[in-house]
Amino acid sequence: xxxxxxxVKIVPHDGESVHRFEVHRHHIVGSLIVLAVAILGTxxxxxxxxxxxxxxxxxxxxxxxxxxxxxxxxxxxxxxLRRTLxxxxxxxxxxxxxxxxxxxxxxxxxxxxxxxxxxxxxxxxHVRELSVASDATERESNSIRRLxxxxxxxRHIRDLARAQxxxxxxxxxPVNGAEIVxxxxxxxxxxxxxxxxxxxxxxxxxxxxxxxxxxxxxxxWDDGGYGIMIDIDHGNGYHTWYAHLSSVxxxxxxxxxxxxxxxxxxxxxxxxxxxxxxxVMLNGTAVDPTPFLRGVPANVLASLP
Numbered sequence: 001x002x003x004x005x006x007x008v009k010i011v012p013h014d015g016e017s018v019h020r021f022e023v024h025r026h027h028i029v030g031s032l033i034v035l036a037v038a039i040l041g042t043x044x045x046x047x048x049x050x051x052x053x054x055x056x057x058x059x060x061x062x063x064x065x066x067x068x069x070x071x072x073x074x075x076x077x078x079x080x081l082r083r084t085l086x087x088x089x090x091x092x093x094x095x096x097x098x099x100x101x102x103x104x105x106x107x108x109x110x111x112x113x114x115x116x117x118x119x120x121x122x123x124x125x126h127v128r129e130l131s132v133a134s135d136a137t138e139r140e141s142n143s144i145r146r147l148x149x150x151x152x153x154x155r156h157i158r159d160l161a162r163a164q165x166x167x168x169x170x171x172x173x174p175v176n177g178a179e180i181v182x183x184x185x186x187x188x189x190x191x192x193x194x195x196x197x198x199x200x201x202x203x204x205x206x207x208x209x210x211x212x213x214x215x216x217x218x219x220x221w222d223d224g225g226y227g228i229m230i231d232i233d234h235g236n237g238y239h240t241w242y243a244h245l246s247s248v249x250x251x252x253x254x255x256x257x258x259x260x261x262x263x264x265x266x267x268x269x270x271x272x273x274x275x276x277x278x279x280v281m282l283n284g285t286a287v288d289p290t291p292f293l294r295g296v297p298a299n300v301l302a303s304l305p
Contacts, residue, residue, distance in 0.1 A: 197279030227269025
Protein backbone atom coordinates (compact mmCIF):
# COMPACT_ATOMS: atom_id res chain seq x y z
CA UNK A 1 0.00 0.00 0.00
CA UNK A 2 1.40 3.36 -1.03
CA UNK A 3 1.98 5.66 1.84
CA UNK A 4 0.41 9.12 1.74
CA UNK A 5 3.10 10.73 3.87
CA UNK A 6 6.88 10.75 3.88
CA UNK A 7 9.26 12.00 6.49
CA VAL A 8 12.35 13.99 5.61
CA LYS A 9 15.06 14.41 8.27
CA ILE A 10 17.88 16.93 8.08
CA VAL A 11 20.77 16.13 10.48
CA PRO A 12 23.58 18.73 10.81
CA HIS A 13 27.18 17.55 11.28
CA ASP A 14 27.29 18.58 14.90
CA GLY A 15 24.18 16.50 15.58
CA GLU A 16 22.83 18.99 18.00
CA SER A 17 19.41 19.22 16.41
CA VAL A 18 17.53 17.27 13.79
CA HIS A 19 15.04 18.86 11.49
CA ARG A 20 12.16 16.69 10.41
CA PHE A 21 9.59 17.38 7.73
CA GLU A 22 6.59 15.43 6.58
CA VAL A 23 5.68 15.62 2.92
CA HIS A 24 2.45 14.35 1.56
CA ARG A 25 2.45 12.38 -1.64
CA HIS A 26 0.28 14.85 -3.49
CA HIS A 27 2.81 17.60 -2.65
CA ILE A 28 5.54 15.63 -4.33
CA VAL A 29 3.40 14.94 -7.38
CA GLY A 30 2.37 18.57 -7.64
CA SER A 31 6.00 19.70 -7.38
CA LEU A 32 7.04 17.30 -10.11
CA ILE A 33 4.21 18.53 -12.30
CA VAL A 34 5.20 22.16 -11.73
CA LEU A 35 8.86 21.32 -12.46
CA ALA A 36 7.89 19.49 -15.65
CA VAL A 37 5.69 22.37 -16.77
CA ALA A 38 8.48 24.84 -16.06
CA ILE A 39 10.98 22.77 -18.02
CA LEU A 40 8.59 22.32 -20.92
CA GLY A 41 7.72 26.03 -20.87
CA THR A 42 11.38 26.96 -20.94
CA UNK A 43 11.99 24.65 -23.89
CA UNK A 44 8.88 26.00 -25.66
CA UNK A 45 10.00 29.61 -25.07
CA UNK A 46 13.47 29.00 -26.49
CA UNK A 47 12.00 27.01 -29.37
CA UNK A 48 9.65 29.88 -30.20
CA UNK A 49 12.50 32.39 -29.94
CA UNK A 50 14.67 30.24 -32.19
CA UNK A 51 11.88 29.84 -34.75
CA UNK A 52 11.24 33.59 -34.66
CA UNK A 53 14.91 34.35 -35.13
CA UNK A 54 15.07 31.87 -38.01
CA UNK A 55 12.02 33.47 -39.61
CA UNK A 56 13.54 36.93 -39.20
CA UNK A 57 16.80 35.78 -40.75
CA UNK A 58 14.90 34.17 -43.63
CA UNK A 59 12.85 37.34 -44.11
CA UNK A 60 16.01 39.47 -44.08
CA UNK A 61 17.64 37.13 -46.59
CA UNK A 62 14.55 37.29 -48.76
CA UNK A 63 14.46 41.08 -48.50
CA UNK A 64 18.16 41.28 -49.34
CA UNK A 65 17.64 39.04 -52.36
CA UNK A 66 14.64 41.10 -53.40
CA UNK A 67 16.62 44.35 -53.04
CA UNK A 68 19.48 42.80 -54.99
CA UNK A 69 17.11 41.80 -57.81
CA UNK A 70 15.50 45.25 -57.69
CA UNK A 71 18.89 46.94 -57.89
CA UNK A 72 19.88 44.76 -60.84
CA UNK A 73 16.60 45.65 -62.60
CA UNK A 74 17.13 49.35 -61.88
CA UNK A 75 20.71 49.05 -63.10
CA UNK A 76 19.54 47.61 -66.43
CA UNK A 77 16.88 50.30 -66.79
CA UNK A 78 19.36 53.01 -65.86
CA UNK A 79 21.88 51.71 -68.37
CA UNK A 80 19.20 51.65 -71.10
CA LEU A 81 18.17 55.18 -70.15
CA ARG A 82 21.80 56.30 -70.25
CA ARG A 83 22.26 54.84 -73.76
CA THR A 84 19.06 56.52 -74.95
CA LEU A 85 20.17 59.81 -73.45
CA UNK A 86 23.59 59.57 -75.10
CA UNK A 87 21.91 58.77 -78.45
CA UNK A 88 19.64 61.81 -78.17
CA UNK A 89 22.56 64.04 -77.17
CA UNK A 90 24.54 62.76 -80.18
CA UNK A 91 21.61 63.54 -82.45
CA UNK A 92 21.38 67.03 -80.96
CA UNK A 93 25.07 67.61 -81.69
CA UNK A 94 24.64 66.40 -85.28
CA UNK A 95 21.66 68.69 -85.80
CA UNK A 96 23.59 71.61 -84.31
CA UNK A 97 26.42 70.87 -86.74
CA UNK A 98 24.03 70.67 -89.70
CA UNK A 99 22.38 74.01 -88.96
CA UNK A 100 25.61 75.72 -87.95
CA UNK A 101 24.63 76.19 -84.30
CA UNK A 102 27.37 76.13 -81.62
CA UNK A 103 28.08 72.74 -80.07
CA UNK A 104 26.74 71.94 -76.64
CA UNK A 105 29.64 71.90 -74.13
CA UNK A 106 27.65 70.10 -71.43
CA UNK A 107 29.35 66.84 -70.32
CA UNK A 108 27.86 63.63 -71.60
CA UNK A 109 26.21 61.00 -69.45
CA UNK A 110 28.73 58.57 -68.02
CA UNK A 111 28.07 54.96 -66.97
CA UNK A 112 27.86 54.46 -63.18
CA UNK A 113 28.43 51.29 -61.18
CA UNK A 114 25.06 51.02 -59.50
CA UNK A 115 25.59 47.96 -57.29
CA UNK A 116 28.90 48.67 -55.57
CA UNK A 117 28.51 50.54 -52.32
CA UNK A 118 25.12 51.96 -53.27
CA UNK A 119 21.93 51.60 -51.28
CA UNK A 120 18.60 51.22 -52.98
CA UNK A 121 17.49 54.80 -52.13
CA UNK A 122 20.79 56.13 -53.54
CA UNK A 123 20.29 54.17 -56.75
CA UNK A 124 16.72 55.41 -57.06
CA UNK A 125 18.02 58.96 -56.59
CA HIS A 126 20.52 58.40 -59.43
CA VAL A 127 17.74 57.10 -61.66
CA ARG A 128 15.62 60.15 -60.87
CA GLU A 129 18.55 62.38 -61.80
CA LEU A 130 18.90 60.49 -65.08
CA SER A 131 15.19 60.92 -65.73
CA VAL A 132 15.42 64.66 -65.12
CA ALA A 133 18.45 64.88 -67.43
CA SER A 134 16.60 62.84 -70.05
CA ASP A 135 13.57 65.13 -69.89
CA ALA A 136 15.81 68.20 -70.22
CA THR A 137 17.65 66.65 -73.16
CA GLU A 138 14.38 65.77 -74.84
CA ARG A 139 13.13 69.36 -74.44
CA GLU A 140 16.41 70.62 -75.87
CA SER A 141 16.08 68.13 -78.71
CA ASN A 142 12.59 69.35 -79.55
CA SER A 143 13.78 72.96 -79.44
CA ILE A 144 16.75 72.19 -81.69
CA ARG A 145 14.54 70.30 -84.14
CA ARG A 146 12.17 73.27 -84.36
CA LEU A 147 15.13 75.56 -84.92
CA UNK A 148 16.56 73.15 -87.49
CA UNK A 149 13.27 73.00 -89.37
CA UNK A 150 13.15 76.79 -89.39
CA UNK A 151 16.73 77.03 -90.63
CA UNK A 152 16.26 74.28 -93.19
CA UNK A 153 13.06 75.90 -94.44
CA UNK A 154 14.91 79.18 -94.88
CA ARG A 155 17.69 77.37 -96.70
CA HIS A 156 15.14 75.52 -98.80
CA ILE A 157 13.54 78.82 -99.76
CA ARG A 158 16.98 80.20 -100.60
CA ASP A 159 17.74 77.09 -102.65
CA LEU A 160 14.44 77.50 -104.50
CA ALA A 161 15.22 81.16 -105.15
CA ARG A 162 18.67 80.21 -106.39
CA ALA A 163 17.17 77.48 -108.57
CA GLN A 164 14.79 80.05 -110.05
CA UNK A 165 17.72 82.34 -110.75
CA UNK A 166 19.57 79.52 -112.47
CA UNK A 167 16.46 78.49 -114.41
CA UNK A 168 16.29 82.02 -115.80
CA UNK A 169 19.87 81.93 -117.11
CA UNK A 170 20.39 80.53 -120.65
CA UNK A 171 22.00 77.11 -120.25
CA UNK A 172 20.88 74.72 -123.01
CA UNK A 173 21.38 74.35 -126.73
CA PRO A 174 18.12 75.50 -128.38
CA VAL A 175 18.44 72.84 -131.10
CA ASN A 176 19.80 69.97 -129.01
CA GLY A 177 23.53 69.89 -129.51
CA ALA A 178 23.79 71.24 -133.04
CA GLU A 179 27.13 72.05 -134.60
CA ILE A 180 28.22 75.67 -134.57
CA VAL A 181 28.55 76.74 -138.20
CA UNK A 182 28.85 80.47 -137.56
CA UNK A 183 30.94 81.81 -134.69
CA UNK A 184 30.54 84.79 -132.37
CA UNK A 185 33.28 86.74 -134.11
CA UNK A 186 34.21 89.22 -136.81
CA UNK A 187 33.62 87.75 -140.28
CA UNK A 188 33.61 88.72 -143.95
CA UNK A 189 31.04 86.22 -145.26
CA UNK A 190 28.19 86.26 -145.93
CA UNK A 191 28.41 89.82 -144.65
CA UNK A 192 31.21 91.94 -143.31
CA UNK A 193 31.11 92.84 -139.63
CA UNK A 194 30.95 91.39 -136.17
CA UNK A 195 28.55 88.45 -135.88
CA UNK A 196 26.81 88.95 -132.52
CA UNK A 197 25.51 85.41 -132.14
CA UNK A 198 26.24 81.86 -133.19
CA UNK A 199 24.70 79.99 -136.11
CA UNK A 200 23.62 76.47 -135.17
CA UNK A 201 23.24 73.83 -137.86
CA UNK A 202 19.66 72.55 -138.05
CA UNK A 203 17.24 71.17 -140.60
CA UNK A 204 14.34 73.16 -141.88
CA UNK A 205 11.34 72.74 -139.56
CA UNK A 206 13.41 71.40 -136.66
CA UNK A 207 12.03 72.35 -133.25
CA UNK A 208 13.64 75.25 -131.36
CA UNK A 209 13.55 75.29 -127.54
CA UNK A 210 13.77 78.12 -125.00
CA UNK A 211 17.25 78.24 -123.47
CA UNK A 212 15.83 79.46 -120.15
CA UNK A 213 12.57 80.39 -118.48
CA UNK A 214 11.20 83.84 -119.26
CA UNK A 215 8.58 85.96 -120.95
CA UNK A 216 8.16 86.37 -124.71
CA UNK A 217 8.64 90.00 -125.72
CA UNK A 218 8.66 89.43 -129.49
CA UNK A 219 7.40 86.57 -131.64
CA UNK A 220 7.19 87.60 -135.28
CA TRP A 221 8.86 89.40 -138.13
CA ASP A 222 11.93 91.57 -137.62
CA ASP A 223 12.86 94.20 -140.20
CA GLY A 224 16.55 94.16 -139.30
CA GLY A 225 17.43 91.01 -141.24
CA TYR A 226 16.60 88.42 -138.56
CA GLY A 227 13.39 87.41 -140.36
CA ILE A 228 10.94 85.62 -138.07
CA MET A 229 12.44 85.73 -134.61
CA ILE A 230 11.63 85.30 -130.95
CA ASP A 231 12.97 87.47 -128.11
CA ILE A 232 12.70 86.08 -124.57
CA ASP A 233 13.19 88.34 -121.55
CA HIS A 234 14.52 86.21 -118.68
CA GLY A 235 13.98 88.90 -116.06
CA ASN A 236 17.59 89.08 -114.88
CA GLY A 237 19.19 91.25 -117.53
CA TYR A 238 19.43 88.35 -119.98
CA HIS A 239 17.54 88.16 -123.29
CA THR A 240 17.86 85.38 -125.85
CA TRP A 241 17.12 85.79 -129.55
CA TYR A 242 16.15 82.99 -131.93
CA ALA A 243 16.25 84.19 -135.57
CA HIS A 244 15.57 83.05 -139.16
CA LEU A 245 12.64 80.87 -137.97
CA SER A 246 10.03 79.45 -140.31
CA SER A 247 7.26 79.82 -137.70
CA VAL A 248 6.62 80.55 -134.03
CA UNK A 249 4.74 78.50 -131.45
CA UNK A 250 4.39 81.26 -128.83
CA UNK A 251 3.11 84.82 -128.60
CA UNK A 252 4.23 88.05 -126.93
CA UNK A 253 3.50 88.16 -123.21
CA UNK A 254 3.51 84.39 -122.81
CA UNK A 255 5.66 82.85 -120.08
CA UNK A 256 7.79 79.90 -121.16
CA UNK A 257 9.90 77.42 -119.21
CA UNK A 258 13.38 76.18 -119.96
CA UNK A 259 13.31 73.64 -122.79
CA UNK A 260 9.82 74.54 -124.01
CA UNK A 261 9.23 74.38 -127.77
CA UNK A 262 8.86 77.91 -129.09
CA UNK A 263 9.31 77.77 -132.89
CA UNK A 264 10.64 75.98 -135.98
CA UNK A 265 13.96 76.40 -137.79
CA UNK A 266 13.77 78.26 -141.09
CA UNK A 267 15.73 80.57 -143.40
CA UNK A 268 13.80 83.83 -143.20
CA UNK A 269 15.46 87.24 -143.23
CA UNK A 270 19.10 87.52 -144.27
CA UNK A 271 20.03 83.83 -144.36
CA UNK A 272 21.77 81.67 -146.93
CA UNK A 273 20.03 78.48 -145.78
CA UNK A 274 18.19 76.82 -142.91
CA UNK A 275 19.89 77.31 -139.55
CA UNK A 276 19.23 78.95 -136.19
CA UNK A 277 20.83 82.24 -135.32
CA UNK A 278 21.10 82.18 -131.49
CA UNK A 279 22.06 85.36 -129.67
CA VAL A 280 22.45 86.13 -125.95
CA MET A 281 22.04 89.70 -124.71
CA LEU A 282 23.05 90.88 -121.22
CA ASN A 283 21.80 94.30 -120.17
CA GLY A 284 21.40 95.30 -123.82
CA THR A 285 24.83 94.09 -124.97
CA ALA A 286 25.52 90.95 -126.99
CA VAL A 287 27.71 88.35 -125.22
CA ASP A 288 29.23 85.13 -126.55
CA PRO A 289 26.48 82.45 -126.46
CA THR A 290 28.97 79.57 -126.72
CA PRO A 291 29.61 79.12 -122.94
CA PHE A 292 25.83 79.06 -122.36
CA LEU A 293 25.22 76.09 -124.69
CA ARG A 294 26.45 73.50 -122.16
CA GLY A 295 25.09 74.91 -118.91
CA VAL A 296 25.42 78.04 -116.82
CA PRO A 297 29.03 79.28 -117.06
CA ALA A 298 31.07 78.96 -113.85
CA ASN A 299 31.73 82.68 -113.60
CA VAL A 300 28.00 83.37 -113.82
CA LEU A 301 27.25 80.79 -111.11
CA ALA A 302 29.92 82.33 -108.90
CA SER A 303 28.24 85.72 -109.18
CA LEU A 304 24.87 84.42 -107.93
CA PRO A 305 23.84 85.09 -104.33
